[in-house]
Amino acid sequence: MLEVKNLAKSYQKDKPALTDISFKVDSGKFVAIIGPSGAGKTTILRSLNQLIKDDDGQILLDGEDIRAANKAELRKLRRQIGMIFQNYNLVERLTVIENVLHGRLGYKSTISGMIGRYTEEEKREALELLDKVGLSEFALQRCSELSGGQKQRVGIARALIQHPKVILCDEPIASLDPASAQNVMKLLKDLTVEFNIICIANLHQIGLAKEHADQIIGIRKGQMVYNDVSENLSEDAIADLYGTAAVKELVE
Numbered sequence: 001m002l003e004v005k006n007l008a009k010s011y012q013k014d015k016p017a018l019t020d021i022s023f024k025v026d027s028g029k030f031v032a033i034i035g036p037s038g039a040g041k042t043t044i045l046r047s048l049n050q051l052i053k054d055d056d057g058q059i060l061l062d063g064e065d066i067r068a069a070n071k072a073e074l075r076k077l078r079r080q081i082g083m084i085f086q087n088y089n090l091v092e093r094l095t096v097i098e099n100v101l102h103g104r105l106g107y108k109s110t111i112s113g114m115i116g117r118y119t120e121e122e123k124r125e126a127l128e129l130l131d132k133v134g135l136s137e138f139a140l141q142r143c144s145e146l147s148g149g150q151k152q153r154v155g156i157a158r159a160l161i162q163h164p165k166v167i168l169c170d171e172p173i174a175s176l177d178p179a180s181a182q183n184v185m186k187l188l189k190d191l192t193v194e195f196n197i198i199c200i201a202n203l204h205q206i207g208l209a210k211e212h213a214d215q216i217i218g219i220r221k222g223q224m225v226y227n228d229v230s231e232n233l234s235e236d237a238i239a240d241l242y243g244t245a246a247v248k249e250l251v252e
């Protein structure tokens, strides 16, 4: 279980980016964080793996406080937290399977990683994961030759080979066409259940969030104004988050 308690962050004095954010997520659940631009969604994700240093609160992953970890502990904890990015962050000139194997780098010495020393077991697992994301026949193709949706599926396989407890997705479908976005959201949801992990995604697409996520967290001006199962996300709640005028456009 992931439990965030009273998380707070200011980038500048007297200008809080996050105030008193508290929520819990169980394993096997897919959570969407929604809210207007600048609300603080990315700041929450980056705090969860300590890419930014927040100011106050607790982030407990299965009871262990990520914020209290020293450097060595944090390196170990980060293996348990996979990341998926809007722009995929793949090495385009390398093959699909090499990119998936990069997810193992957190488990290796710098030298082993640099010379691409992976075990047979790791290679077999990479192929199995590529099969799960529907890309087994692309294993030896360069990533530069893939579509956006395919690249994001490589990103998902790369995160899963870390054996994460949590996957954090920063706008994972923002660069995708509607069909690929739908496909990636369904895949994230299905794999979250299959691997019994926690998946947290920042999203601007409220319709897709409601359709695929189990839980929705709404952030407005650095404050959590909504936290409930996705079925309960009403038009009133959306209007409260984004303003009345935006509701129709956002829900469609």
Ligand SMILES: Nc1ncnc2c1ncn2[C@@H]1O[C@H](COP(=O)(O)OP(=O)(O)OP(=O)(O)O)[C@@H](O)[C@H]1O
Binding pocket: 011, 012, 017, 035, 036, 037, 038, 039, 040, 041, 042, 043, 044
């Ligand atoms: N490195 C930074 N230095 C100063 N202020 C920052 C920094 N990063 C974010 N902020 C500010 O913190 C607030 C929250 O930003 P954040 O990027 O978390 O929002 P967001 O909800 O993810 O937005 P978007 O949907 O546009 O990505 C904003 O007011 C933003 O300007």
